[in-house]
Amino acid sequence: MPLILMTGYPSSGKTTRASELKRYLEERLQQPENHSQHMTVHVVDDRSLGFTHAAYASPSAEKNLRGALLSAVERLVTKRAIVIVDGPNYIKGLRYQLYCIAREVATTHCLVHCAISPDHAREINRARAQEEEGEEEDKAYDEGLFDELVMRYEEPNPSARWDSPLFTLVQHERDALPGEAIWDAVVGRRALAPNFAT
Numbered sequence: 001m002p003l004i005l006m007t008g009y010p011s012s013g014k015t016t017r018a019s020e021l022k023r024y025l026e027e028r029l030q031q032p033e034n035h036s037q038h039m040t041v042h043v044v045d046d047r048s049l050g051f052t053h054a055a056y057a058s059p060s061a062e063k064n065l066r067g068a069l070l071s072a073v074e075r076l077v078t079k080r081a082i083v084i085v086d087g088p089n090y091i092k093g094l095r096y097q098l099y100c101i102a103r104e105v106a107t108t109h110c111l112v113h114c115a116i117s118p119d120h121a122r123e124i125n126r127a128r129a130q131e132e133e134g135e136e137e138d139k140a141y142d143e144g145l146f147d148e149l150v151m152r153y154e155e156p157n158p159s160a161r162w163d164s165p166l167f168t169l170v171q172h173e174r175d176a177l178p179g180e181a182i183w184d185a186v187v188g189r190r191a192l193a194p195n196f197a198t
């Protein structure tokens with residue numbers, strides 16, 4: 001049901017946090033009081049849509065990627081699914097469109113921002129580039145593309161409906177994942193109450 005969007009610079013830790021969150025949510029769903037919800041957790045990322053980092057270097061490829069992402073989310077956001085979008089989600093307009101999809105099916109939505117300085121993210125990205133193994137998605141971004149994506153990044157604005165609730169994880173402080181707060185915001189009883197006001 002709920003839609004959870006990750007956001008952050010390249011190599012800001014989005015994929016790491018998305019898997020941590022998926023594990024947390026799956027554990028919660030296995031607890032007896034939540035069995036009746038029969039929910040599953042899906043992660044949608046660029047690779048599962050058939051794209052690599054290279055898509056961000058070409059406006060037309062990026063447009064196709066956005067189209068594929070929107071249709072995948074439209075298809076997956078059902079009553080029985082929690083959908084985590086593990087991608088940069090750096091364009092405000094895209095976050096707005098994804099928010100509208102959640103609204104249309106009357107489900108909850110939140111944003112998880114992996115906050116990191118560009119220098120720290122660049123350092124992690126360089127370290128990644130040194131590692132030779134790893135699947136395509138685990139590979140570093142080209143330095144030029146990295147800089148461009150940092151420049152193009154549109155910071156979340158918690159006072160905008162489509163960027164809230166916003167959970168900010170300060171990566172260099174290794175903030176603990178606020179799993180419970182995210183659960184309460186998008187799955188918990190309060191989130192599902194018919195008169196729950198955001």
Ligand code: ADP
Nearest residue numbers: 009010011012013014015016017124171172174
């Ligand atoms: P993204 O999906 O945003 O590109 P990843 O989650 O794949 O980022 O993380 C990029 C690299 O940084 C990985 O090698 C990961 O192990 C490492 N990493 C993740 N979180 C942190 C952190 N808080 N501090 C330092 N390194 C991290």
Ligand code: MG
Nearest residue numbers: 014015086137
């Ligand atoms: Mg990633």
